[in-house]
Amino acid sequence: MTHHDLETGVDSLSSAGMDKLMRVVTSGDNDEYIHLGGHKYHRNELAKAFGGQFNPGSAPIPSRKFANTAPIGVFAFSIAIILLGLYLTETRGIMTPNLVVGNALFGAGLVLFVAGLWEIVAENTFAAIVFMCFSCFWMSYAAINIPWFGIIEAYTDPGEFANAMGVYLMVWFAFAVVLTLCTVRATIPFFLLFFFLDLALMFLAIGYFTDNYAFINAGGGFCIACGVMGFWNAWAGMATADNTFTWLLPGTFMMPWAKKTD
Numbered sequence: 001m002t003h004h005d006l007e008t009g010v011d012s013l014s015s016a017g018m019d020k021l022m023r024v025v026t027s028g029d030n031d032e033y034i035h036l037g038g039h040k041y042h043r044n045e046l047a048k049a050f051g052g053q054f055n056p057g058s059a060p061i062p063s064r065k066f067a068n069t070a071p072i073g074v075f076a077f078s079i080a081i082i083l084l085g086l087y088l089t090e091t092r093g094i095m096t097p098n099l100v101v102g103n104a105l106f107g108a109g110l111v112l113f114v115a116g117l118w119e120i121v122a123e124n125t126f127a128a129i130v131f132m133c134f135s136c137f138w139m140s141y142a143a144i145n146i147p148w149f150g151i152i153e154a155y156t157d158p159g160e161f162a163n164a165m166g167v168y169l170m171v172w173f174a175f176a177v178v179l180t181l182c183t184v185r186a187t188i189p190f191f192l193l194f195f196f197l198d199l200a201l202m203f204l205a206i207g208y209f210t211d212n213y214a215f216i217n218a219g220g221g222f223c224i225a226c227g228v229m230g231f232w233n234a235w236a237g238m239a240t241a242d243n244t245f246t247w248l249l250p251g252t253f254m255m256p257w258a259k260k261t262d
Contacts (some may be wrong), residue, residue: 051190052237052250054119054127054145056183066122068247073115073131078230080108080138081223087159088220101142109139130179137172162208170206176201188253189232 008090024150081257087097116131143149144165153222155161200222207215 011224017111029132049175051123051187051233051260052235054233054237056125056126056129056186056190068237069115069118069122070124070127071234073112073119073127074230074234074237076108076111076115077131077134077138078171078227078234080104081200081230082227085220085223085227086205086252087224088223089217097139098145101145103139107141109135109142112138126179133175159211162211169201169208173205175199179217185258187258189229189236189250191255192228193226193233196229200226232242233237 052070053068054074080100083100083103086095087094087100112131112135116128119125119128119131119177144151147153152161155164176194176198180191180198183191183194200219203215203222204221207213207219212245237248241249
């Protein structure tokens with residue numbers, strides 16, 4: 001095991017604890033392991049952001065040993081939003097998106113809620129916020145389209161309902177933009193997932209405000225693009241050299257402003 005000084009020319013500290021903070025302790029045949037704060041990390045874990053962990057920053061190993069639940073939530077979200085996008089783009093003449101309700105309620109809503117709870121346990125704050133908040137989005141979207149809740153029927157004026165949906169989507173758009181700002185130094189697929197989500201929500205809101213279905217179609221297209229990026233990130237968190245070919249493993253494409261770690 002070797003020690004590498006992080007800083008030179010600094011007066012020595014009498015505190016043993018502070019001395020440890022001034023050093024990076026490495027081990028392994030090629031110094032591939034780094035020891036920080038009593039934990040052992042592989043260099044790769046500190047050198048890139050992990051879309052597969054649904055963490056916009058470097059992804060240190062959590063103190064608790066659980067399976068990575070992020071791909072579960074990302075796949076559930078991606079399947080739901082791709083289905084919605086296909087319906088909104090009128091695939092095979094489909095004009096009514098209500099078939100996505102069951103998937104939004106159980107596939108995305110319920111699964112995202114459970115995955116969000118586990119991300120709290122796994123100490124991944126960002127993923128917990130995304131999963132649990134969008135669990136609320138999908139469940140509320142399902143409720144809007146379930147007649148039993150009487151939400152649509154409460155609006156006697158179709159124009160008022162369209163404006164209400166526009167406001168609903170714009171608020172979620174604002175929330176999605178805040179999330180996107182936390183991904184500008186992560187991987188490109190991770191950033192694009194949220195960027196396309198922003199565009200999808202924005203175009204859908206404009207479509208409702210203007211009563212122009214062309215914007216709805218465009219929003220559906222961005223829904224599909226968002227889901228495809230979600231598939232990429234979820235695949236990155238699930239695929240390993242143990243279960244697939246090495247050449248199939250997703251590469252790491254960093255944003256230009258990503259934090260560089262030597």
